[in-house]
Amino acid sequence: MQEPKEDKEKNDDGHGHAIIQNNTEDRQEEDDTDREIIDPELDDKRLVRKLDMHIIPLVMALYCFSFLDRVNIGNARLYSMEPDLGLVSSQFQTAVSILFVTYVLCEIPSNLVLKKFTPRLWISFITTAWGVVAICQGFVQSYGGLLACRLLLGAFEAGLFPGLTVYLTMFYNKRELALRIGFLFVSAAIAGAFGGLLAFGIGHMDGVGGYHSWRWVFILEGLPNLALGAIVFFGLSNSPDSTGWLSPEEKADMVERREREYGHTASAQELHMEDVKKAFKDWKVWVFGIASFCTCNMLYGYSTFLPTIIQGMGKWTPEQVQLLTIPCYFLGVVTYMTVAYTSDRLQRRGVMCLVLGLVCIAGYAVLLSSASASARYAGCFLIAMGLYALVGLPIAWLPNNCPRYGKRTTATAIQTTIANLSGILAPQIYPSSEGPHYVKGNAISMSLVAMSTILYGFLWFWMARENRRREKRKAWLPHYQTMSEEEMADLGDEMFMGIKNLFSIIKDEAPDAIKEGEIKNQFGRKVAIDASMSIYSFLIAVRSDGQQLMNESGDTTSHLMGMFYRTLRMVDNGIKPLYVFDGAPPKLKSGELAKRFQRKQEAQEGLEEAKETGTAEDVEKFSRRTVRVTREHNAECQRLLKLMGIPYIVAPTEAEAQCAVLARAGKVYAAASEDMDTLCFNTPILLRHLTFSEQRKEPIQEIHVDKVLEGLGMEREQFVDLCILLGCDYLDPIPKVGPTTALKLIREHGSLDKVVQWMRTDPKAKERHVIPDDWPYEDARDLFFNPDVRQADDPLCDFKWEKPDTEGLVQFLVNEKAFSEDRVRNGAARLEKNMKSNQQSRIEGFFKVVPKTEEEKKAHKRKLEEQNEAKKKKLKVEKKEKAKAKAKPRGTA
Structure with a gap:
């Protein structure tokens, strides 16, 4: 059998070696997708x-x-x-x-x-x-x-x-x-x-x-x-x-x-x-x-x-x-x-x-x-x-x-x-x-x-x-369709949206906040990883001939392949991973989940049509769009992590919020996710591309939130308002407000409340930017500042990395999922060896981090205010110059 091809498609996380038949010993690593099961x-x-x-x-x-x-x-x-x-x-x-x-x-x-x-x-x-x-x-x-x-x-x-x-x-x-x-x-x-x-x-x-x-x-x-x-x-x-x-x-x-x-x-x-x-x-x-x-x-x-x-x-x-x-x-x-x-x-x-x-x-x-x-x-x-x-x-x-x-x-x-x-x-x-x-x-x-x-x-x-009021509040969302709680719970974190264009803004306005490096630079660190996001990316990227990996029984294994080998890669490089799974989605997210559900329905129809009349490329394209993470995927990955000795936790709601809490409390060095809204939940450090395949050669991005705020000249409240204005998982952005306009509005008005008030009272703004009467931006802000999470002192947040259960892994991955026994045993041995050798910490762990004094905090705040004021003045000057330019008669020099 031929070796599975590496997926290069944009937004894919890596490659995978599939198990298509029971005798696929040379089909190798990585992600697995779960078979879709519906409660009969x-x-x-x-x-x-x-x-x-x-x-x-x-x-x-x-x-x-x-x-x-x-x-x-x-x-x-x-x-x-x-x-x-x-x-x-x-x-x-x-x-x-x-x-x-x-x-x-x-x-x-x-x-x-x-x-x-x-x-x-x-x-x-x-x-x-x-x-x-x-x-x-x-x-x-x-x-x-x-x-x-x-x-x-x-x-x-x-x-x-x-x-x-x-x-x-x-x-x-x-x-x-x-x-x-x-x-x-x-x-x-x-x-x-x-x-x-x-x-x-x-x-x-x-x-x-x-x-x-x-x-x-x-x-x-x-x-x-x-x-x-x-x-x-x-x-x-x-x-x-x-x-x-x-x-x-x-x-x-x-x-x-x-x-x-x-x-x-x-x-x-x-x-x-x-x-x-x-x-x-x-x-x-x-x-x-x-x-x-x-x-x-x-x-x-x-x-x-x-x-x-x-x-x-x-x-x-x-x-x-x-x-x-x-x-x-x-x-x-x-x-x-x-x-x-x-x-x-x-x-x-x-x-x-x-x-x-x-x-x-x-x-x-x-x-x-x-x-x-x-x-x-x-x-x-x-x-x-x-x-x-x-x-x-x-x-x-x-x-x-x-x-x-x-x-x-x-x-x-x-x-x-x-x-x-x-x-x-x-x-x-x-x-x-x-x-x-x-x-x-x-x-x-x-x-x-x-x-x-x-x-x-x-x-x-x-x-x-x-109920009618809530439905009305969501009704303005394009393509929204009413869904029961059961249907919304079934959706899970099927697709990620995060904050639109936030990375490009940070890259332009606060480039010093982003560091790029190799995975080995994270040696000796504990990292909280958004599991739901990772599983989704595994299902998308870990494929063979464009199809998800399956064993002889027809069980999807892309998610398990990805979870097993990508976790091994992290442990091999001295990282102690901790996975955080999504709980129930906040009700405010129902509109976004409904839109994703509709997109998947449309993709499913496209897939059926492509199978009849389209090319192999069309089939693969629509197949990717129909991917969804199910409860069985999550359950199988949790079983696998337990057998590997890797700790995990199920968040009350959003995994990114739970990751941020653990990072702020020092339980882990950083939160790892592709979702930029992790920054809105105030994680000190966000790692991106950590679970990507090694073959993609993507550097690990390390984003420091304090430098993001400093570069933007904002307090956290303003930053969260900016993210909501850009468009997040909880509500759509305001029409005709792109990243440049959003940044300008927050800097000019100082808060989203004032931006909304301006848009509803200024005649020109009111005509250009149509905001629903019940646009729930305050609810979205509250979710970012007061998410439903386990606090770091919760006994369930006392994590331990254990010795892997080799025979349990063989039973699960080999006997039940048809993985190669040699590869599984070899992976278990690597896990046991590296978890023993990774007891040493990074040198920063030996030094006490001294928090800023009140005077230093005030000075930092004054600096941000001065920067913000300077940017406001600059915007006013630019506005006047543009007005003058428009007022000049045509043909003048």
Whole structure:
């Protein structure tokens, strides 16, 4: 087989020796592209079914008995509990309400410790604890003893519902969550219906063991929790990664699902106080909480007092009343599961809340009327239709909009805490003296449901308007097309744009900021490398006969070839590389990602046409344009780096921003990327061409940001404004503003704010430069100054270069990807040898870098201001001369 040719095309990173067939021992080095994999819908459904099988039954059992133990006091009441304990006046209502005092106080703390103690241990503990307390209710002898048990029951049960809600978000995505939370409310309905049926049976145990029936209600319904506590301890998984019933491939799929849905990173799944604070500051969380308070009042009032309400409609025995509650709960379950399934598919929760709120209002109106008993019983069915949906849908709605664990956990706890305050109110509005119609209780419940309907309508309207506003903000971008979050997450860093023309400006205005040299000049230095950019360049450049490298199985290997051999080259030259992978793209980048997606679609169409009618050159050209970095590429490169002993980290968002943080903190000498916007994130030094092929003979460019600022006569704020004006990944440049004009405008006006103001107020400028009303330059500036990154003191930023796993490399690259075994073993030996010998540092490492004093900083600032002022004066002079030249009559000398 012939040796693969070196790619010379502009913007390519190097060459590659391909593995096209399994016996290609002489096909050699370098990059590999990944095969495109798409999450097969069939596999995803199979995975979800497996999750349901292992998670849902246990979760449902937990919440069923939790809810049953909370409300079974209403069933026990029918069997002489009040006279036995000597309860008078409103003491029963107080006993029901007081549970929610500790329930509300303990919800947020319980959710915040869930991660620390792990879901398995914490949920097992609280389940066992409330089971013991529930049983103890059957042995109380006084009103005081009952209150003590209810307080403890509330404290231990507080953490279950918010904890399970957060737990489910670890396994299910947005389009699956409402239905799964729906199973919790199915459990509540089962508890209501089964509780009535069970109480009907237990009612016949009066006198057994010397105890009245109400005591057996508490004892028998509390016992199953002890068994559940043990099952949770041994059977509940803390996270997808810790499950024993998911295969490694399924665990990888879970990671992909999570990232695709929320843009999650490992850091985002840890509890950070900053995320907790954001939850408390978000007004929408509090609106959700208030609305949930209104609907939960209905839930608790209905669930606890439905037997009493039905009993007041006619002359029925306690057993008949228990049976009459069952159809209501059954309808509530059917309605909610239908609505939950539909809302998951349509992702429309607000409109469902509006409709069902109106249905519940109609149900309460019937109960408040003087209609017959059968009509008022029908009103109970209308209320049941919205009973669980109005509570359950918002509990799925809110966490869907909180991708980070800390905010999601806290927001859910705030929501349920406020909601459960209604448990204190609900019993008080249904006093015995108001029976049998309970006008006051039903009127208050109807008013609160109406209020919740208005609030959910407002949230629906506000979110819809906000989404339209965001779409409008992006709509002016050429060729923009609306994309879902999943589609944007799929794009990844498929193409790089960076800052247009920035390098040419630096080269002209601040040439001293750029140093060029050989790779060996970087000996002894640690460098943070933009992995996503590198992988993309490998897929473009590492080819054979114009095609990406593949093994006999058809797997693309360009990305692996590039990552393996280019990393070896760096290590051979004394460099310690550290790779940084992109996390979820910032939402502000969605417009640029959508344009890239469209360009790739157009390129794909061109490729298909070229295959039919074009030349080999056309096929190769369009083939390059369709390249995209997928999750599998990233995952395979991360696996390879781990086997090579090379550290890597996944950034919360932009890899360049994370590289810059590590460079500023001294963790590495420089950030390495082809993206010039790395300078905007304030990396002290940017290295370019570091991962290029040796055959390209491209020198390593070393750009020093302090000299860039000095050469341009700018502070960092002005430099970032210049870059935004030139055009960055987050928004397009202003029409008819090229590099020369952009530089001139920033120097003349001093800031982008003033440039924009000038363009919007000056008649000539306004006509020439059309800026959208909502051009988000301030958002772009904020992303450069306050990117979402891991700080250098994060434990995950404590990097170690390890000994390579030779046999692991052979298994992966040779057995799975058909690389040459000799070359792989030789590369592993080079890695081990060089990593040992590269322990020595450069001489600069032995000297302490003394930062500038305040006086030196002020002097430097004055110098920059003077330079800037001189340039402004020069521009004014040039402007006057041009004006004079234009004013001269034609033909004059």
